[in-house]
Amino acid sequence: MKRWIKPAISLFIIFIMTLSLAACGKKGTETIRIAEVTRSLFYAPQYVALTEGFFEEEGLNVQLTTVWGGDRVMTSLISDGSDIGLVGSETSIYVYARGASDPIINFAQLTQTDGTFLVSRHHVDNFTWEQLKGSTFLGQRKGGMPQMVGEFVLKKHGINPQTDLNLLQNIDFANIPSAFASGTGDYVQLFEPQASIFEKEGRGHIVASFGTESGHVPYTTFMAKQSYMEQNEEVIEKFTRAIYKAQQWVENASSKEIAKSIHPFFEDSDLDILEMAIDRYKSQGSFATDPILDEDEWNNLQEIMDEAGELPREVQHSELVNTSIAEKVMD
Numbered sequence: 001m002k003r004w005i006k007p008a009i010s011l012f013i014i015f016i017m018t019l020s021l022a023a024c025g026k027k028g029t030e031t032i033r034i035a036e037v038t039r040s041l042f043y044a045p046q047y048v049a050l051t052e053g054f055f056e057e058e059g060l061n062v063q064l065t066t067v068w069g070g071d072r073v074m075t076s077l078i079s080d081g082s083d084i085g086l087v088g089s090e091t092s093i094y095v096y097a098r099g100a101s102d103p104i105i106n107f108a109q110l111t112q113t114d115g116t117f118l119v120s121r122h123h124v125d126n127f128t129w130e131q132l133k134g135s136t137f138l139g140q141r142k143g144g145m146p147q148m149v150g151e152f153v154l155k156k157h158g159i160n161p162q163t164d165l166n167l168l169q170n171i172d173f174a175n176i177p178s179a180f181a182s183g184t185g186d187y188v189q190l191f192e193p194q195a196s197i198f199e200k201e202g203r204g205h206i207v208a209s210f211g212t213e214s215g216h217v218p219y220t221t222f223m224a225k226q227s228y229m230e231q232n233e234e235v236i237e238k239f240t241r242a243i244y245k246a247q248q249w250v251e252n253a254s255s256k257e258i259a260k261s262i263h264p265f266f267e268d269s270d271l272d273i274l275e276m277a278i279d280r281y282k283s284q285g286s287f288a289t290d291p292i293l294d295e296d297e298w299n300n301l302q303e304i305m306d307e308a309g310e311l312p313r314e315v316q317h318s319e320l321v322n323t324s325i326a327e328k329v330m331d
Contacts, residue, residue, distance in 0.1 A: 029059045030235050034222075035067045035082035038173070039265065041192045041277050042115035043220065045287055046086065047262040049246035057245075058238035068174065070144060077104055077225055083232075084239065086110065088145040089218040089293070089301055090310070092320050097312035105229055107322045108222040108240045108291035110247075113211035114149040115219060115286055116140070117195040119180070119188050119204040127207040129157035136166040138185030141173055145219055146210075148308040150189050153213040155307060180204065192277035193269050200273060212284050217300045218293045219286075229322070241329040244291055251289045255279040291326040 032055075036043065046064075049055050055062045065082065067073055073087040074095055085091075085104070092104040124131065132154070139161075140146035147169065151161045161167050171179050180188040181203055189210065190198070198204035222243065229236050250258055259274035266274060281287060295317040305311035 029061075030238070031061045031063060032084060032235065032239060033063045033065070033082040034084045034086060035065050035073045035076040037066075037070050037073050037085075037087040037220070038068060038191075039066045040115065041262070041266065041274065042111055042281065042286065043086065044258055044262055044278060044281070045110060045243065045246040045250045047265045048249055048258065049242045051261050051264060052246065052249060054242040054245040054249075055239070058242045060235070060238055060242065062239075074104065077223070078102075083228055084222050084224045086220060086222055089221050089223075089298070089320075090143075090145055090148070090305055092223055093302075093305070093315050094143075094312065096315060096320055102225050102227050103320060104223050105226050105322050106218065106221045106223045106293050106320055107229065107236060107325050108243050109218050109220075109288045109293040109297075109326075110222060110243070110291075111220040111286055112216050112288040112297065113219060113284060113286045114146065114209075114214050114217065115191050115281065116146050116150070116189045116210045117192070117206045117280070118208040118210065119190050119195050119198055120207045121180075121186055121188075121204055123205050124207050129154070129159060129208070132159055132187060133164045135186040136168065136184075137161075138168050138171065138176060138180055138188040140169070140176070140189055142169050143310055144173075145217075145304075146189060146191075148304050148310055149210050149214045149217070149219075151308050152304045153210050156213065192280060193266070193273050196273050196277045196280070197269070209280070209284055211281075211286055214304065215300060216297050217304060218297045221293055222291075233325075237325055237329060240291055240325050244326070244329050247287065247289055247291065250282075250287050255282055258282075290330055292323050292330075293321050293326075294323075 070087045070091040073085040074091050076082040077085045089106050096103050154161050177194045195206050255275045255278040258278050259271050298317045
């Protein structure tokens with residue numbers, strides 16, 4: 001009977017090794033640290049890439065951290081606290097204009113419109129932008145994309161933000177909803193799902209979309225230091241491919257399916273609110289359907305920045321945008 005012991009042990013060892021190898025194949029072989037500027041429904045394709053396993057399919061272990069602020073995303077990238085940042089493209093221009101020796105490169109676009117909505121404290125019949133004149137407008141922080149797009153749209157409708165209304169910009173991004181809820185402002189510029197939550201609770205009424213008014217712009221993109229991209233070409237390619245898969249999934253899925261998929265990232269929000277908010281974003285084409293940041297969008301971004309007096313210098317598309325990776329994964 002002893003003669004069977006060694007073969008049995010050998011077979012058992014081979015079986016365990018096979019299981020271990022199979023398990024290793026399922027785990028991410030490369031770890032990528034992402035710093036997102038905020039937690040937002042606006043970034044639905046990113047969360048879909050996580051929940052639907054698209055990163056895992058590419059052999060990536062993604063660690064996502066919310067750092068709350070574009071300046072903090074840039075600090076995290078520059079100091080190697082993260083590998084990839086998800087933030088507005090304007091931040092890469094700010095860093096580049098200060099003479100960065102290792103510029104931050106935009107390589108995959110996630111959203112292609114502004115993501116904010118104009119919310120009125122009171123119900124407004126037949127809203128026109130003219131009605132904002134003389135009101136108190138609770139805007140976003142100076143220098144950020146929401147604020148710049150907000151002012152761009154106001155000027156487009158013949159409203160001078162500095163003289164035609166009382167513009168408030170001294171409230172931190174995270175505290176804007178609570179400030180409006182407590183009685184500050186006649187109008188406020190809000191992201192989803194907060195805009196829909198206020199509407200459902202009767203605290204406000206969505207009267208217009210800044211995304212619809214401002215047109216296509218690289219509002220939120222994935223970016224990394226040039227040196228990191230050069231040293232990790234394959235990783236960046238896998239990451240971009242996963243994002244593209246998620247973008248296609250979101251494009252073809254219903255708002256209800258998307259809401260269910262990303263609900264783990266928004267557990268405090270009701271599914272019906274998520275679905276309503278996602279439907280708004282889908283209907284106005286906010287989610288980019290592919291990761292390419294084209295030149296027209298880049299120029300529109302700089303026009304908005306220039307109009308707001310925040311463009312430090314004009315930067316060519318080729319200087320801070322790399323579309324070759326996106327083009328490759330789409331092929």
